[in-house]
Amino acid sequence: MTGKFYGIGVGPGAPELLTIKAAEVLKSVDVICVPRSSLDNDSVALKVAGAYIPAATQVMEVFTPMTRDKNVLEAEWQRGAERIAAELREGKHVAFLTIGDAMLFSTYSYLLKRVKVLLPEVEVESIPGITSFAAAAAHINAALAEGNEKLAIIPAVDDPQELYSILQEFPNAVLMKVAGKYEEIVSVLEKTGLKEKSVYISKLGYPDQFISYDLDCLRNRKRDYLSLILVKREGF
Ligand SMILES: C[S@@+](CC[C@H](N)C(=O)[O-])C[C@H]1O[C@@H](n2cnc3c(N)ncnc32)[C@H](O)[C@@H]1O
Incomplete structure (x- = not known):
């Protein structure tokens, strides 16, 4: 059975501003997927949510280049969506983390559209975060x-x-x-x-x-x- 895809807004930065719902889901998923730009050494969202993620959880980075070149961005979003879809097809539950809210200027919304094209039946839950x-x-x-x-x-x-x-x-x-x-x-x-x-x-x-x-x-x-x-x- 296909796994469930979550988008989680981890809030603005302070770990205590992550919602209880987000913390619960972070404990339960098989794969945590995080955006990673060329500017960061580590994913910012992963650092914010780190305390809530069990050590054994698989972490997958999706490259999000700091560019406005639509072609480069589209190619990376597609690549990211395909990697997420592959995990979901294996029945794993996957959560994509995003700083602030999941639905405000977030890579999650671009990936979600593509994941839904690849897996039209996938169950999705978006968990809001404090902007x-x-x-x-x-x-x-x-x-x-x-x-x-x-x-x-x-x-x-x-x-x-x-x-x-x-x-x-x-x-x-x-x-x-x-x-x-x-x-x-x-x-x-x-x-x-x-x-x-x-x-x-x-x-x-x-x-x-x-x-x-x-x-x-x-x-x-x-x-x-x-x-x-x-x-x-x-x-x-
Ligand atoms: C790609 S947008 C992400 C917005 C995010 N989804 C939200 O709900 O706030 C990135 C911008 O959000 C703002 N931002 C995010 N986190 C911030 C923080 N901890 N302090 C100040 N600005 C922040 C900055 O303006 C930054 O350039």
Whole structure:
């Protein structure tokens, strides 16, 4: 019989923010599958969930290159999905781990589509995790949005003009994957008068977590991939 495929959001980083449901499933599966980018020595998600995984569980890494080249990504996702499908066909239960929530900007959703094509009958369960920005807002004790306020979630800034327009419209925003285009982002925040209404949060829940309300101090410095900016027009 085909095994069951799980997608598990392991939360933002602190192991205690992983859900009880996720911890239960981690104990029961045969194979833990983790994304591994060329930047990491070890999978970040595996480190977060490590304490909940029995030592004998098989760990399988799926390569997720840090590129925007669709062809390269598609080829790796297909390769990953085929390896997962092979384990499922053997009757093994497989869990794919993802940082934060499983359904937000996650390799899991790309793999899931392909696994379902390879094994249309496979049973799937996606277990949500606390997103990085929910944990970030909680950490600084600030509401992401109140009443009927809108909240924009922006994955990566390609076009500073587009960011400018979004920030005019939305009173609250979460800017993710900010490390690369940081200088451009801060310039837009400055132009919209929001630079002092923003906070930079990096590696939340990790030993080297870093938080700054002074966005200028991060200019021309190395920023970690695990970093985001919360913006609140009324300020924090
Ligand atoms: C590919 S997305 C993954 C999002 C994730 N699925 C979630 O629910 O938050 C990666 C981005 O999430 C944000 N992120 C994830 N973990 C974080 C952390 N511990 N601290 C700060 N930002 C984090 C960063 O903006 C990073 O560039």
